[in-house]
Amino acid sequence: MKITDLRCAVIGRHPIVRIVTDEGVYGLGEVEFTKTYLKPFVLHFREALIGEDPTDVERCMLKIRQRGSFKPYGAAVSAIEHALWDIAGKAANVPVYKLLGGKVRDQVRVYNGSIRRKRTGDKPEDYAADVKWMAEQPQNFFMVKQGISFHSNMKDNVEDFHYGVRQTRSGYHGAMDQGQISERGFNHMLDCVIAMKEVLGDKVSLALDCGPGWFLPDAIRFANTVEKYNLMWLEDMLTGDYVPWVNPQAYRELTLSTTTPIHTGEQIYLRHNFKELIETQAVRIIGPDPADIGGIAELKWVAEHAYMHSIMMAPHGTANGLLGLGALINVCATLPANFIAFEYPSASDPWWEDIVIGLPKQIVKNSMVDLLEAPGLGLDIDPVGAKKYLLEEDAGFFEP
Structure with a gap:
């Protein structure tokens, strides 16, 4: 499994991370609603992660962890990590806690x-x-x-x-x-x-x-x-x-x-x-x-x-x-x-x-x-229900 895209859309006031893979499995992560400005910080890591195996969570994190910092800037790295674990759990067909x-x-x-x-x-x-x-x-x-x-x-x-x-x-x-x-x-x-x-x-x-x-x-x-x-x-x-x-x-x-x-x-x-x-x-x-x-x-x-x-x-x-x-x-x-x-x-x-x-x-x-x-992580977003809350620039957020 390989990462093909890293996306971020502000839905409501939450930056939402979506990592897409070549096997159709995707993962989601969420940033606090007080940090709407972090979308470009998330997307900064896109090129570093494309082509990586998202189920090797720690290997992916080794590429980006050093670019985070104390609140608020560690949030971009954290939300990506959540999305990676979401994919890893789905790939193994188990909850992440397992x-x-x-x-x-x-x-x-x-x-x-x-x-x-x-x-x-x-x-x-x-x-x-x-x-x-x-x-x-x-x-x-x-x-x-x-x-x-x-x-x-x-x-x-x-x-x-x-x-x-x-x-x-x-x-x-x-x-x-x-x-x-x-x-x-x-x-x-x-x-x-x-x-x-x-x-x-x-x-x-x-x-x-x-x-x-x-x-x-x-x-x-x-x-x-x-x-x-x-x-x-x-x-x-x-x-x-x-x-x-x-x-x-x-x-x-x-x-x-x-x-x-x-x-x-x-x-x-x-x-x-x-x-x-x-x-x-x-x-x-x-x-x-x-x-x-x-x-x-x-x-x-x-x-x-x-x-x-x-x-x-x-x-x-x-x-x-x-x-x-x-x-x-x-x-x-x-x-x-x-x-x-x-x-x-x-x-x-x-x-x-x-x-x-x-x-x-x-x-x-x-x-x-x-x-x-x-x-x-056990949760998902209904793309049909969420569509009306997307900005025009994020229209492709839920595409495969």
């Missing part, structure tokens, strides 16, 4: 970080109402994640929230504010945590997406202050999101200062950039994204290394779409016992549920997702 060593669980746990409504404001009562709504959704999620501080409008809407540099109208997703947090800002965050925990109790767990943007002294003080609320984790306080570095030494000092679990990793590309974070016990939980780290095999390697160091695993995935859900399900079915749950992804538009083939009507039941038993 090719990754086989499943260790029949269902995969997910948490709610993406099914949300627009919050009515940034006051404690607004946060309480928001997590109550998230917890009451029919999926019965065991945990919800809420953005606070620099990962929310709080940084702009709470007067004198911090004393640092402010980004206004940056024009792109992921611009970072950073600065020392004021006493008013600190107390406001704490009031919001108290309000959310009063609503959720111990029936639904709470994690906080915090940044990045914090400096270490504020992060230590806040992590210590919220210890009594038994949060699942504090995410991306120091680095994360679109920050192209890790800073494991600072994370280690934060982690050793508190019993509140510290989490990071969604923006990190490749296992090599997790090495110090894991081997120095710099965090308690890592959250790589299979659509940013370099693919599902890369994520599994990192999960196994973290397992040997007693570090927990909770993969990121908030905007990865429904094909991205297939990638998450397959890899997380194979992860060791340090796996907690992955972040259930949403798509850019509600009509995606009408054009993706292979998902049950109710995907999440009691915070669990069944494995996909179809070959490959």
Whole structure:
């Protein structure tokens, strides 16, 4: 089997990768809907991959892996890797998890970080109402994640929230504010945590997406202050999101200062950039994204290394779409016992549920997702239904 074409079309706001072969087998991969601009980055790899055997996934990856980078640019490589595994599974007539060593669980746990409504404001009562709504959704999620501080409008809407540099109208997703947090800002965050925990109790767990943007002294003080609320984790306080570095030494000092679990990793590309974070016990939980780290095999390697160091695993995935859900399900079915749950992804538009083939009507039941038993990553796109969402330049995307 040989690759004859590598294509990329933006459907809705998701760049979708399609790898075509001389045997009629094709594979699909999906990029987050926040990264519509990555189409040319995907197509950059076309000439390198044409003629290669897509079932030799690692050999193909050796040709392109070095051209990726931290979020967002690792996404192009990652989505191609997903499409290669999709082909490999279809060629072997097995789900991809069988090719990754086989499943260790029949269902995969997910948490709610993406099914949300627009919050009515940034006051404690607004946060309480928001997590109550998230917890009451029919999926019965065991945990919800809420953005606070620099990962929310709080940084702009709470007067004198911090004393640092402010980004206004940056024009792109992921611009970072950073600065020392004021006493008013600190107390406001704490009031919001108290309000959310009063609503959720111990029936639904709470994690906080915090940044990045914090400096270490504020992060230590806040992590210590919220210890009594038994949060699942504090995410991306120091680095994360679109920050192209890790800073494991600072994370280690934060982690050793508190019993509140510290989490990071969604923006990190490749296992090599997790090495110090894991081997120095710099965090308690890592959250790589299979659509940013370099693919599902890369994520599994990192999960196994973290397992040997007693570090927990909770993969990121908030905007990865429904094909991205297939990638998450397959890899997380194979992860060791340090796996907690992955972040259930949403798509850019509600009509995606009408054009993706292979998902049950109710995907999440009691915070669990069944494995996909179809070959490959288990999902496909209906070309007839998707045709009306294609741009004119992508009219041939679904051709053999």
